[in-house]
Amino acid sequence: MNSADFTPLLTWAERQQAQMVERTIELARINSGTFNAAGVDAVGERLLNWFATLDPQVERLELPPFERLGSQGQNEVHTLGHALRLRLRPEAPRQIFLGGHLDTVYASDDPFQQVNWLDPSRLHGPGVTDMKGGLLVMLTALMALEQHPSAEGLGWEVLLNPDEEIGSPCSAPLIADAARRCQLGLLYEPALPDGSYAGQRKGSGNFSVLVKGRSAHAGRNLQEGRNAVRALADFISALDDLNGQRPGVTVNPAFIHGGGPLNQVPDSAMARFNIRIEAPEDERWCQQQLARLGAGINGRDGLSLQLQGDFGRKPKLLSSANLELFDLLRECAQALGLPMQLMPTGGCCDGNNLAAAGIPNIDTLGAEGGAIHSASEFLLVESLSRRAALSTRLLLELASGRLDQRFWPAA
Ligand SMILES: [Zn+2]
Numbered sequence: 001m002n003s004a005d006f007t008p009l010l011t012w013a014e015r016q017q018a019q020m021v022e023r024t025i026e027l028a029r030i031n032s033g034t035f036n037a038a039g040v041d042a043v044g045e046r047l048l049n050w051f052a053t054l055d056p057q058v059e060r061l062e063l064p065p066f067e068r069l070g071s072q073g074q075n076e077v078h079t080l081g082h083a084l085r086l087r088l089r090p091e092a093p094r095q096i097f098l099g100g101h102l103d104t105v106y107a108s109d110d111p112f113q114q115v116n117w118l119d120p121s122r123l124h125g126p127g128v129t130d131m132k133g134g135l136l137v138m139l140t141a142l143m144a145l146e147q148h149p150s151a152e153g154l155g156w157e158v159l160l161n162p163d164e165e166i167g168s169p170c171s172a173p174l175i176a177d178a179a180r181r182c183q184l185g186l187l188y189e190p191a192l193p194d195g196s197y198a199g200q201r202k203g204s205g206n207f208s209v210l211v212k213g214r215s216a217h218a219g220r221n222l223q224e225g226r227n228a229v230r231a232l233a234d235f236i237s238a239l240d241d242l243n244g245q246r247p248g249v250t251v252n253p254a255f256i257h258g259g260g261p262l263n264q265v266p267d268s269a270m271a272r273f274n275i276r277i278e279a280p281e282d283e284r285w286c287q288q289q290l291a292r293l294g295a296g297i298n299g300r301d302g303l304s305l306q307l308q309g310d311f312g313r314k315p316k317l318l319s320s321a322n323l324e325l326f327d328l329l330r331e332c333a334q335a336l337g338l339p340m341q342l343m344p345t346g347g348c349c350d351g352n353n354l355a356a357a358g359i360p361n362i363d364t365l366g367a368e369g370g371a372i373h374s375a376s377e378f379l380l381v382e383s384l385s386r387r388a389a390l391s392t393r394l395l396l397e398l399a400s401g402r403l404d405q406r407f408w409p410a411a
Contacts, residue, residue: 017385031126102161144388207290
């Protein structure tokens with residue numbers, strides 16, 4: 001296949017700029033904080049409308065509710081929006097996975113809900129970069145691919161999940177399931193702040209801890225009480241002290257709640273924390289430390305500590321197949337005159353999940369911008385067409401058999 005054949009489609013993708021910006025704004029104006037199921041579904045329905053021109057098979061998949069330890073020690077249950085699975089040509093010899101998330105980190109009561117222009121090149125708004133702009137990049141590239149005859153040989157499966165921002169706890173089985181049908185993955189998370197692509201990624205675990213003690217009157221019989229706040233504070237201090245003890249492992253105690261009236265010894269306190277790991281074997285070390293710290297509290301008279309959670313995302317290491325995929329991306333970027341640099345990151349995404357399922361992937365094909373996960377999030381709007389052209393080229397190369405030797409020897 002002569003790459004010159006691609007030029008009209010790359011140009012076509014670039015010309016979708018105005019529509020991509022318009023649609024990004026439309027999506028960003030709909031709040032889709034992870035626990036706003038209706039908002040997440042509304043974003044999903046807009047996308048389904050736009051994807052409909054490609055006529056894929058569509059499934060709206062219900063996910064189990066997300067459950068975690070609530071601040072009062074109760075079981076907190078959150079309904080999630082639907083996951084959407086779109087497939088085209090499931091019988092084609094080459095099958096690829098494209099992933100994106102519908103949710104954002106901004107809850108429906110977050111003050112950051114507005115979209116506005118900082119200047120003609122930067123759009124400020126919730127989720128514009130992470131990852132509503134990225135979803136448009138994906139859609140546009142697929143629309144370009146479908147105009148080329150070589151698309152016939154490439155089947156694709158898009159999964160739009162509603163819970164990525166909380167670690168994809170409920171959609172993880174859908175990603176693992178797709179990994180059985182697809183041989184490589186493209187994910188539309190934002191580029192790193194300098195425009196680089198994420199290479200190796202750390203693994204991540206989310207945990208909750210609940211300490212129960214015994215209440216007593218602060219004045220009459222304090223010594224009969226067992227102070228849960230104090231015990232939890234000790235646990236958290238020891239937990240934070242794990243920072244620096246093992247290279248690549250970091251711990252972030254992030255949420256704490258406990259106690260009540262000032263004249264009562266508190267009998268309950270809870271906290272949530274996140275751990276990042278670099279190597280697969282770090283997980284065992286962390287579990288041992290958690291067990292040790294937990295036992296320290298459980299060994300105290302009248303106090304008990306209960307720990308929940310696990311490492312939902314394993315470290316993403318780059319296999320030789322993954323490096324080969326990056327080589328093709330580099331070539332596509334160079335052909336378009338774009339820089340292409342790989343950087344390791346402590347952040348996680350569904351690329352971790354895919355890699356854990358044995359599927360090489362590139363997970364930062366989405367938009368460029370900055371300050372994601374903050375009220376200053378902005379999108380570099382010109383990156384939309386640039387990135388759409390890049391993905392278009394990558395898809396066309398894959399459809400033309402460029403990586404057949406590695407991924408589809410029988411195609
Ligand atoms: Zn994201």
